[in-house]
Structure formats: C-alpha cells, structure tokens
Amino acid sequence: MIKEELDITIKDLLEAGAHFGHQKMRWNPKMKRFIFEERSGIYIIDLAKTMQQIRNAIEVVSDVVTQHKTILFVGTKKQAKTVVKECAENADEFYVNARWLGGMLTNLTTIRKSIKTLEKIEKRIATGGEGLTKKELSNLTKDQQKLEKNLAGIRTMRKPPGLLIVVDPYQEHIAVAEAKKLNIPVMALVDTNCNPDPIDYVIACNDDALKSVKLILTTLTTAIIEKKKEMKVVTKGEKKPTLKTNIDENIEIDVSDTETDKEV
Structure with missing residues (x-):
C-alpha cells in the first residue's frame, strides 16, 4: 500500500x-x-x-x-x-x-529501428533458429543479448x-x-x-x-x-x-x- x-x-x-x-x-x-x-x-x-x-x-x-x-x-x-x-x-x-547510445533522444527513429531488429532476432531465436548453423545461432544470441542490455529500459518509448x-x-x-x-x-x-x-x-x-x-x-x-x-x-x-x-x-x-x- x-x-x-x-x-x-x-x-x-x-x-x-x-x-x-x-x-x-x-x-x-x-x-x-x-x-x-x-x-x-x-x-x-x-x-x-x-x-x-x-x-x-x-x-x-x-x-x-x-x-x-x-x-x-x-x-x-x-x-x-x-x-x-x-x-x-x-x-x-x-x-x-x-550505456547511453548516442541519439537515444535526438535520433529516436534509428533507436526504434534497433529495437525492431531486437524483436526480429528474438522471434528467430524463439523458433529455435531454424536454418541457422550453431555458430550463426550463437552470434545471433550474442547480438540479442547486447541489444537487450542497452535497450531494455526504452523498448516501448516511442517519443521523447x-x-x-x-x-x-x-x-x-x-x-x-x-x-x-x-x-x-x-x-x-x-x-x-x-x-x-x-x-x-x-x-x-x-x-x-x-x-x-x-x-x-x-x-x-x-x-x-x-x-x-x-x-x-x-x-x-x-x-x-x-x-x-x-x-x-x-x-x-x-x-x-x-x-x-x-x-x-
């Protein structure tokens, strides 16, 4: 309360x-x-x-x-x-x-594109990475972790x-x-x-x-x-x-x- x-x-x-x-x-x-x-x-x-x-x-x-x-x-x-x-x-x-990525406020459009990329990667991983080699899946997972670390707190921020x-x-x-x-x-x-x-x-x-x-x-x-x-x-x-x-x-x-x- x-x-x-x-x-x-x-x-x-x-x-x-x-x-x-x-x-x-x-x-x-x-x-x-x-x-x-x-x-x-x-x-x-x-x-x-x-x-x-x-x-x-x-x-x-x-x-x-x-x-x-x-x-x-x-x-x-x-x-x-x-x-x-x-x-x-x-x-x-x-x-x-x-980490503060340059443009998080002044270039929010680009940041939103990075968030969409993160979402696509997450969907790909969720399906088991069908069609990917173990190395490709590993690299994709690393990309996902890096983007998530930097963007987790602003994923739904669509305007300043x-x-x-x-x-x-x-x-x-x-x-x-x-x-x-x-x-x-x-x-x-x-x-x-x-x-x-x-x-x-x-x-x-x-x-x-x-x-x-x-x-x-x-x-x-x-x-x-x-x-x-x-x-x-x-x-x-x-x-x-x-x-x-x-x-x-x-x-x-x-x-x-x-x-x-x-x-x-």
Whole structure:
C-alpha cells in the first residue's frame, strides 16, 4: 500500500552519506552555493538546501505525471545501475542503466529501428533458429543479448520523455546534452564535481554512495507512483493523498560517524 505521507529528513540524508562531496581538488566552483563547508579536505553539501530541492523535485515529477508525460531515469555508473532499473520499473517509467547510445533522444527513429531488429532476432531465436548453423545461432544470441542490455529500459518509448532524472550529470553528459537540444527538462543528482548550469532541477548530493542515490531516487519514485494512484482514484471522489517533506534546518551536521562511499 502506498503511503499518503512522504517522509524524508535531513537525518535520513546524513545516515545515507548524502552530504559528502568530492575532495577539494576535484570540485567545480559553480557548486559553491550548494556547499555547507570544507572539512578535512572534503566538501560538505548543505543538506538544508538539498531538502528544499527534493521538495521541489517532488512537485516537478508530480506535475509531469499530471500532464501525462513520461519520465526517463538515466544512471549507468555501478552505484546507480540497479536502483535506476528498480525505480523506473516500479514507477512504470523508462530507464537507461547500461550505456547511453548516442541519439537515444535526438535520433529516436534509428533507436526504434534497433529495437525492431531486437524483436526480429528474438522471434528467430524463439523458433529455435531454424536454418541457422550453431555458430550463426550463437552470434545471433550474442547480438540479442547486447541489444537487450542497452535497450531494455526504452523498448516501448516511442517519443521523447517529458523529463530526465539523471544520476551524475558529469558522467551522463551526452544524455544531458541531447535532452537540452530537445528542450527536455533535466533533473539530476549533482555532486560537487559537476557543473549544475545545464540542469533544470538540481538535487545536490553525494552521487557516489549507493545509499544516497537509492534514498533520493526512491523518494522521487514514491511521488510518481502516488500521483498516478491519485489520478486514478480522483474520479471516484476519493481523498487525494498529499506529499510532505519534513525539513529541519536546525539539525547539526555531524560527519564523524558516517561513511563517504566516495571515489577518491
């Protein structure tokens, strides 16, 4: 059952290590406004601002759902692969978690042709590869596995999404660039080494820690699911669920007992 109240606190973010940025030498000065302080050579992200960004992000994804637009989750780094797939599937949205193929947004027609090729290969294999040698069938199976790996999360995406949710825009810069070219808004989990300028909806956080990525993406996913549920029941006169975040800007940030999970 989906909760009517969505709770996430600064304490949750602290426990997930969301406040740890990169080493001072690896920072992007444009992230300065999202930094709380520098401690032991590591930048500490201002979680009060992150909380407000999450609150805004919840409103944004809810609005996208209300407009009957789709959402594409993007995260190909090892910390994001599994959670990106799980969140997208739970929300019945699209995802890319293996490799961003150039043109996934800007040349969707070609990508759709690749998907049709995948479907043809699957049908051929399903019939036992009649008429093919063992080597030909083996090669066909390898092609199927490669295409499935890269295209599994967008097989039914026939037009550009209404929003991208990106984990680490530094790594996923091609996806961000394609989205900007098509005027598709981008929401991203942005660490202190990233340039936030191309991002429409910044969520400043540690994008290297699995717990941090999972906490924030799960929160957004819950908002998407609840909004879809609300849209289904509202015609029946049922009470609309409300989304809330609890912000405690006075909580003291103690980094002594938390782990960074940060690549150094």
